[in-house]
Amino acid sequence: MKTFDQTSSLFWLLVSISVFVESLRLGIGTLKNPGMGFLTFSASGILGILSLILFFKASFKKEEVKTAPFFAGMFWKRIPFVLIVLILYSRMMPILGYLISTFLLMTALFWILERKKIAFVFVSSILSTLVTYLVFSKWLNCQFPDGLFGF
Amino acid sequence: MGYSGFEEKVGFFDNIIYGFQVTFQPINFLFCGIGVLVGTLVGVLPGIGPAGAMALLLPATFKVSPTSTLILLAGIYYGVQYGGSTTSILVNIPGEASSVVTCIDGYQMARQGRAGPALGIAAIGSFIAGTIANVGLMFVAVPLARAALRFGPPEYFALMCMGLIIVTYLAQGSILKAIMMALVGIILGSIGLDVITGLPRFTFGINELTDGVGIIPLVMGLFGISEIFVNLEESLEREIFKTHIKNLWPSLKDWAQAKWAVVRGSIIGFLLGILPGGGAVIATFVAYAVEKKVAKEPQRFGKGAIEGVAGPESANNAAAGSSLIPLLSLGIPPNPIMAIFFSALIIHGIQPGPLLIKQHPDLFWGLVASLYLGNFLLLILNLPLISMWVKVLEIPYKLLFPLILLFCLIGAYSMNNVVFDLYVMIFFGVVGWIMKKFGYEGAPLILAYVLGPMLENSLRQSLLISGGSFLIFVSRPISAIALGIAFLLLLSNLFPYFKKQHEIYEEFKE
Numbered sequence: 334m335k336t337f338d339q340t341s342s343l344f345w346l347l348v349s350i351s352v353f354v355e356s357l358r359l360g361i362g363t364l365k366n367p368g369m370g371f372l373t374f375s376a377s378g379i380l381g382i383l384s385l386i387l388f389f390k391a392s393f394k395k396e397e398v399k400t401a402p403f404f405a406g407m408f409w410k411r412i413p414f415v416l417i418v419l420i421l422y423s424r425m426m427p428i429l430g431y432l433i434s435t436f437l438l439m440t441a442l443f444w445i446l447e448r449k450k451i452a453f454v455f456v457s458s459i460l461s462t463l464v465t466y467l468v469f470s471k472w473l474n475c476q477f478p479d480g481l482f483g484f
Numbered sequence: 485m486g487y488s489g490f491e492e493k494v495g496f497f498d499n500i501i502y503g504f505q506v507t508f509q510p511i512n513f514l515f516c517g518i519g520v521l522v523g524t525l526v527g528v529l530p531g532i533g534p535a536g537a538m539a540l541l542l543p544a545t546f547k548v549s550p551t552s553t554l555i556l557l558a559g560i561y562y563g564v565q566y567g568g569s570t571t572s573i574l575v576n577i578p579g580e581a582s583s584v585v586t587c588i589d590g591y592q593m594a595r596q597g598r599a600g601p602a603l604g605i606a607a608i609g610s611f612i613a614g615t616i617a618n619v620g621l622m623f624v625a626v627p628l629a630r631a632a633l634r635f636g637p638p639e640y641f642a643l644m645c646m647g648l649i650i651v652t653y654l655a656q657g658s659i660l661k662a663i664m665m666a667l668v669g670i671i672l673g674s675i676g677l678d679v680i681t682g683l684p685r686f687t688f689g690i691n692e693l694t695d696g697v698g699i700i701p702l703v704m705g706l707f708g709i710s711e712i713f714v715n716l717e718e719s720l721e722r723e724i725f726k727t728h729i730k731n732l733w734p735s736l737k738d739w740a741q742a743k744w745a746v747v748r749g750s751i752i753g754f755l756l757g758i759l760p761g762g763g764a765v766i767a768t769f770v771a772y773a774v775e776k777k778v779a780k781e782p783q784r785f786g787k788g789a790i791e792g793v794a795g796p797e798s799a800n801n802a803a804a805g806s807s808l809i810p811l812l813s814l815g816i817p818p819n820p821i822m823a824i825f826f827s828a829l830i831i832h833g834i835q836p837g838p839l840l841i842k843q844h845p846d847l848f849w850g851l852v853a854s855l856y857l858g859n860f861l862l863l864i865l866n867l868p869l870i871s872m873w874v875k876v877l878e879i880p881y882k883l884l885f886p887l888i889l890l891f892c893l894i895g896a897y898s899m900n901n902v903v904f905d906l907y908v909m910i911f912f913g914v915v916g917w918i919m920k921k922f923g924y925e926g927a928p929l930i931l932a933y934v935l936g937p938m939l940e941n942s943l944r945q946s947l948l949i950s951g952g953s954f955l956i957f958v959s960r961p962i963s964a965i966a967l968g969i970a971f972l973l974l975l976s977n978l979f980p981y982f983k984k985q986h987e988i989y990e991e992f993k994e
Contacts (some may be wrong), residue, residue, distance in 0.1 A: 334923060341922045345664055352671050352686075359685055364952030369678040369685055372940040373671055380667040387660055403921055404717075411716045415889075416914065422893070423906040435890065442886035461887060465894060473544045475898040 337403075338391035342384045349381035411445055418442065430480025431470070435462045500622070503849030506551060507857050515548070515556040516854045520862050523563015527583070528571055528873050529884065534564040535930075536708035538824045539700040540895035542831070550832035551847045555854040557825055562614060562804045562855070565764060566862050569606040569797050570873050573599060582764035582800040585772045589785060589792030596788050604732040605742050605790055606797040607867055613750035613798035614859040617805025620754050622852055624806075625841065629813035632838035637949065638956050641942035642963035642970075643816055644935045649970040650759060651819070651928045662928045665919075669929040672697055673936025680944065692904040699827045701896040701909035702933065703820070706926040708892045709913025712885055714920060732867050734790070742794035745775050749795040753802030758809050759818065764800040771799035805855060811836055812848060816935070820927050823934035 352373055362368025418441045426434040439458035447453055469475040506512060526537040538557050545553035568583030573590035586606065593602040635643075652662035675686045676696030687693040734742065752774060753767040775795040776785045785792050808825070810818045815837030817823040829836045834844060841848045866873070896909040916926055950956035958964045 337922045341924070345668070348668070348671075355686060364947055364954075366952075367944045367947050369681050369683060372936075372943060373674050373685070376667045376670045380664055380671075383660060383664050383667070387664070390660070407718065409717045412713050412917070415713070415716065416910070419889075419893075419910050420907075423903050423910065426897075426906075427903055438893075439886055439890065442889060443883075446882035446885070457883070457886075461890060465890060469544075469894055469898065473898075474547065475543060475894065476901045477897075 335391050335394060338387055342388035342391065346381055346384040346388070349377040349384060352377035353381065414445060415442070426480075427478045428480055430482055431477035432462060432466060433480065433482065435465070496622075499845070499849050500853065502845070503851075503853030504857075506846050506850030507555065507853040511548060512552050512555050512850060512854065513857070515545075515552045516559050516858050517861060519556040519559020520563040520566075520858050520865070523560035523565075524567035524862065524866060524873065525563075525876065526560065527564040527567020527569075528876050529879075529888075533707050533711065534561055534821055535703045535824055536892065536895075537564070538821070538828075539703050539708075540891050542700060542824070542828055543895065543898040545828070546831070550829060550834050550844070551850045553828050553832060554825065554847060554851050555858075557828060558808070558851060558855060559858045561821055562610075562801055562858060563862060565797075565800045565804050566607060566610050566866055567873065568800075569610075569793075570603065570870065571877060573602045573606065573793070574874060575877060582768055582803075583797075584765075585768045585796040586793055588772070589787070589789045592786065592788035593790065593793065598788065600731040601734040601738050601790065602793050603870055604867065605734045605738060605746075605794045607732075607863060608734070609742070609746040609749065609794045609798040610801040611859050611863045612746050613753055613802040614805055614855065614862075616750040617754050617757070617802040618852060618855045618859070621805055621809055621812075621855070624758070625809050625813045625848070628809065629838040629841045632814050635814075635838070635962065636960075637942040637945035638960050638963040639966070640814075640816070641939060641946055642957055642966035643814065644939045644942065646966040646970040647810075647816060647818060648928070648932055648935060648939075649973050651931050653973045653976075657923050657925060661924050665924055665926070666928040666932040669932025670936040670939065672702070672929070673933040674940065679937065679941060690904075692902060697908060697933075698896075698899055698905050699824065699930075699934065700899045701905045702912050703824065703930060704892045704896050705909040705912025705914075706916035706919075706930065708888070709909060710916025710920060710926075712889055712892075713913065713917040715881065715885065732870065738790050742790045745771075745791035745794040746798045748774055748778075749798030750802045752795075753799030753804075754806045756799075757803030757806030757818075764803040764807075767799040767803040768796035771795040801859075808851070812840055812851075813838060815840065816938075817931065820930040820934075823930055826934055 356370035356374035356377060359370030359373075360368035361370045361374045418438060422434055422438040425437075428434075429437075436458050439461050440454055443454040443457050466477070470477050507516065522537060522541065523534070526534060537560050541556060541560065542553075545556060565582055569586050569590065572583040572586035573594050576587050576591040590602045590606070593599065648666050652659055652666055671686075673696070675693055676684065677694060678685055684694055749767075749771040752771045753764070756767040756770060757764070772785075772792060772795055775789075775791045776782050779785065779789070779791060807818050807822055810816045811822045811825055815826075815835070817826040817836075826836055829840075834840065834847070892909065893906060896905045897903070899905060919926060946956050947954075956963075957967055
């Protein structure tokens with residue numbers, strides 16, 4: 334956890350400095366009339382101090398138990414794949430519409446775990462797309478995008 | 485008829501009858517039933533969580549009344565507490581964080597062929613505790629709301645500070661990191677238009693950020709998507725303990741052992757649920773510790789003691805009910821789940837606060853009555869349906885994960901019908917996943933995110949009133965006490981005794 338704490342504390346320090354500077358730009362006002370950057374100025378200031386404390390605490394701490402590496406799980410490679418699929422889905426949904434884009438999304442997601450069962454992937458994707466469309470769009474009146482093809 | 489006239493003419497019991505009239509309206513009855521069923525399902529299935537489920541169903545409530553909405557959300561919340569025990573007892577995997585402790589003795593009971601009494605006492609204890617919490621809610625919320633009418637910005641500021649500090653103090657990991665997350669939450673909550681000047685802050689020229697970061701994509705990302713990522717890293721196979729569930733009704737000996745555990749669990753849960761920063765999770769740990777402490781044979785704990793199931797399961801349901809008190813009477817959500825309730829009320833144009841009970845008696849008393857109804861429905865539905873929930877457990881996660889992901893996407897999108905919310909959810913999903921790896925918790929962040937704008941308003945108003953003097957916070961008794969408690973809690977970390985106590989608590993939780 335030592336390296337994790339050092340890295341994360343430096344990240345939060347960077348965030349706090351950015352917010353601190355932006356708060357000053359927004360205007361912190363006076364104590365009698367606090368400005369719109371007043372609270373974020375204070376919060377980022379404290380965050381910066383605590384980040385430094387965490388950094389030094391982690392640096393001087395003797396690590397008793399070895400921390401597992403960041404990508405410790407056996408199947409961590411699934412995550413970047415799912416992430417790309419989700420971003421593509423968000424990008425394509427307004428263009429292709431709910432039905433097509435969701436079918437493609439579900440096919441990709443089911444395929445990640447059940448690569449050998451193509452029929453299962455296909456049927457599950459169609460069913461999940463149609464059922465969610467009926468429940469959320471038709472029954473609960475959610476406004477899904479129609480896309481280029483009008484459905 | 486205004487509420488003051490209403491209140492004068494009808495008594496306490498008339499209010500309850502009025503509440504039942506509201507609850508038994510077909511739409512509210514239906515929403516109560518859907519809520520408890522969905523809640524139980526969510527509790528049974530690890531992965532989506534009550535916050536995610538509430539966020540998912542929230543858009544479905546836009547066309548119904550705020551009363552129906554709250555009834556649905558409340559049903560989900562305490563349904564989850566019921567459902568979570570099933571996985572803890574049968575699979576040794578807690579469906580929810582509030583059922584972690586139940587695993588210890590519940591699973592051992594199942595291994596000894598006593599899954600039935602374990603599930604039975606969990607359900608009956610939950611029913612009793614839920615009912616006790618409802619009675620407490622009725623008796624405490626109304627006078628507290630009356631008292632809160634005299635609260636000004638300094639009192640609100642101090643109470644919110646105290647709530648945030650308690651949340652960080654009771655955090656499962658490092659307190660330092662929890663405070664940092666609360667500060668990040670305050671910063672995130674400030675994104676969007678400043679309520680006093682009307683000018684944008686931290687929007688970086690992105691129009692969609694003018695209204696701020698949406699709570700639904702934020703919650704779904706931090707709790708839903710990140711949890712899926714954590715599960716995806718591991719093998720998705722899980723082992724279900726095969727046992728024949730019989731005799732759900734506990735024996736007389738079981739009753740004798742568990743009855744006081746239910747009472748103690750209910751009281752502990754009720755008290756910890758009211759506390760800002762408290763909630764069902766903490767209540768279960770405390771209830772278990774108390775049961776072990778008062779037991780004549782503490783060595784039975786961890787080997788299938790029925791009190792180890794009865795106490796925590798009663799505590800989490802009592803806490804679920806009583807955590808509504810600060811929200812409905814003060815307008816302050818005490819935990820992230822109540823923050824979703826808070827958002828739901830705001831979406832429906834209702835300002836949570838001391839005037840809520842006065843201005844919306846249908847909402848308050850309807851909700852109270854729905855808690856009775858929901859608890860009763862859970863008891864009569866869940867005990868006979870236990871075998872169905874066991875079957876649900878057998879659905880492979882590889883089939884569930886794409887569906888949970890799709891539900892999260894639909895929930896985030898349908899809130900405002902904008903794709904930007906999907907990006908926000910994915911972003912916070914990755915952030916939440918990294919946070920889990922680095923030992924940061926999402927709960928203080930969410931609570932601070934919701935309380936942030938209110939905290940800022942109270943602070944700025946207080947300073948305007950006092951002419952820039954911070955003494956206003958210590959010159960008024962309530963704010964002085966609340967800030968004093970917050971200060972003492974912060975200070976307690978510096979003293980070895982309290983630090984040691986916290987470490988013991990951490991070890992116990994591990």
